[in-house]
Amino acid sequence: MVALYLLSALSDEPAYAAGPAAEEAPDTMQARLLGCAVCHGAHGEGTDNDYFPRLAGKPAGYLYNQLQALRDGRRKYPPMNYLLAYMPDAYLRQIAEYFANERPPFPAPAAPNVDARALSLGKTLVNTGDAARAIPACVTCHGPALTGMEPAIPGLLGLHASYLSAQLGAWRYGTRRTISPDCMHDIATRLTERDITAIAAWLASLPAPASPSPAAAGSSKLPLACGSVPN
16 A cells, blocks of 8 residues: 555556545625525525524615624624624615515514513504603614615514613613714613513514515604714
């Protein structure tokens, strides 16, 4: 065997035939973003994990803002902060546009884990708000069907109650921030823990919308200035 190896080393031919060439992955955004599927689903539909949100169908402007915020540290989640650390703006925009154009089915609504009184409070805050506390209705900004509004306001359907609650809490305590004026921080600081639980439970209990597309830009007048939403 040693003699065979030495002879082959001195010859022009390898001792063993090379295996078949590895097949190259297609150079498509779908192939490039397969790593995202583990947490966010193959088409951005989300998974059973409470804390990995649905991305599909959200306005590209919103997704781009979040990718930038995660890359630049305004939004803290170490795996995403690390993953995006060196990605240029142009590529983040391509990722955002890819998921914005996806339309997978919505999950079945979750069975509420709160009582009827809490659900009623959540419904009121989502649809009407609370003028006495300067809390605008969620539908004012996030669209009448809660599917978001172009160019940069996200839909709120198809998300787990735990995720919604965690994000509202993050806005409230300042661990999630955006470009000033930070409208969601301002609103969330006016919410109580009970309000947040109620809103999250109500939103998670809603069925899939008739149309998943965000409302057109300017469909409603925003009740306050938001730095992440262009005028």
